[in-house]
Amino acid sequence: MKINNRLKAISNYIEDNSNIIDVGCDHSLLGIYLCLNRNNIKVIASDINKNPLIQAKANIEKYNLYDKIEVKLGNGIDTIDEKTDTIVISGMGGKTIIDILNDKRKIKNINKIVLSPNNDINLVRKHLIKMKYYISNEELIKEKGIVYTILEFKKGKKRYNKLEILYGPILIKNKEQLFLELIENEKKRLKEIHKMIPKNQIIKRYKLKREIKLINKI
Numbered sequence: 001m002k003i004n005n006r007l008k009a010i011s012n013y014i015e016d017n018s019n020i021i022d023v024g025c026d027h028s029l030l031g032i033y034l035c036l037n038r039n040n041i042k043v044i045a046s047d048i049n050k051n052p053l054i055q056a057k058a059n060i061e062k063y064n065l066y067d068k069i070e071v072k073l074g075n076g077i078d079t080i081d082e083k084t085d086t087i088v089i090s091g092m093g094g095k096t097i098i099d100i101l102n103d104k105r106k107i108k109n110i111n112k113i114v115l116s117p118n119n120d121i122n123l124v125r126k127h128l129i130k131m132k133y134y135i136s137n138e139e140l141i142k143e144k145g146i147v148y149t150i151l152e153f154k155k156g157k158k159r160y161n162k163l164e165i166l167y168g169p170i171l172i173k174n175k176e177q178l179f180l181e182l183i184e185n186e187k188k189r190l191k192e193i194h195k196m197i198p199k200n201q202i203i204k205r206y207k208l209k210r211e212i213k214l215i216n217k218i
């Protein structure tokens, strides 16, 4: 079975013997791929919409994976069970992900959370740190001209500075080509905005100048 590079990169964060919930599973491609390529994987393939789950069930049937993938209709992690140790959420906005991961009781047994938010990555980092997870890995992946961020969190506490929350401690440390290109573009974007802010808007200009100073540290 073939999946795109983005989902494949996400799958690399899931080890043998995991009990995962794929929230917003759509057609359950990730869950199926994992069951076919890892040992002893159990998946809850969960989505808030009925229609994708019809296709998910058809796909699961095609690969005869009934005993490994349970399809559940529901909002966020309402469909989690007590055996789940890993949460995967990809292809949703950062604020939706934050809403989904906002209940400490529901995630108390979760050791690992793998996320690929479409936006607001910094807010997602901040939220998970507040929920007492640390960033164990980060990666950028380019698919059809779009750059996606994959974040892996594990249970535990670590301290991060503002620069790390904004741009990613591991991405900053690794300084891979794709990341450096994004940072260069962001620097240009911030400088352009700064030029456009009228001189009398002193606070706005000051705040942006501070942001530029921060990103220049990378």
Ligand SMILES: C[S@@+](CC[C@H](N)C(=O)[O-])C[C@H]1O[C@@H](n2cnc3c(N)ncnc32)[C@H](O)[C@@H]1O
Pocket (backbone or CB within 6 Å): 007, 023, 024, 025, 026, 046, 047, 048, 049, 052, 074, 075, 076, 077, 089, 090, 091, 092, 096, 100
């Ligand atoms: C763009 S698709 C992403 C599919 C897949 N996870 C991926 O990365 O390719 C987003 C999916 O999330 C589902 N979704 C959106 N909000 C949700 C929520 N609050 N709880 C569960 N599923 C949700 C949508 O129905 C849709 O199937």
